Amino acid sequence: MTWFFVSVVVFMAGHIVPGLLRGAITARIGHTAYIVTFSIMSLFLLGWVIYEVQHADFIALWPYEIWQNHVTLTLMLPACILWAAAIIQPCPLSIGRKKGFDPAHPGINRFTRHPLLLGMMLWGLGHILPNGDLVAFMFFGGATVFAISGFWRMEKIRARHMEDAEYKAILDGTRRFDLMGIAEGAFGWRDIVLGIGLYIVILWAHPHVIGVDPLAAIGG
Structure with missing residues (x-):
């Protein structure tokens, strides 16, 4: 379990430190190189954490039931659509593309300003139930808390690079979370099609990458 905690600390540091030094790093290597490097590093560190979760001592917190996997599969579809958006x-x-935003047509931002983080929150919540051991609970629960706290953190980071009037205009026309935004065109057909495609790819890749087949777990 020691290496699990080490991997988590390194993962957190790998996100906090580059964020604090982003200005200096981008000035030296450029924005695109920063994003590519940060993304590769994040995936590598996430893979390390997942590896340690899989190999940590198993300390059961609650028994496994098949219905728990149905919760995971259900929550992962909207998570994938949010990631697509x-x-x-x-x-x-x-987190995502900054350019091209139209205040008159906020799109997904009318439902949530943070689709990637909201999807990550659903992913974390959905994986807590069928993984009823201590380390998995800390991992998926921590990921959920990390995603929620990111709502406020990302807004503060983006605000540093905006004029006050621009920042206020975006805040006024968008929401952290508002279900009414779904009825107001938050999702387009491309978001849904890409989201479903991503969902299918994850279902296919999950047994090969993670070693667990979600469909087999429910008898599919």
């Missing part, structure tokens, strides 16, 4: 649509106050 974060890729396709501009998210000026969160």
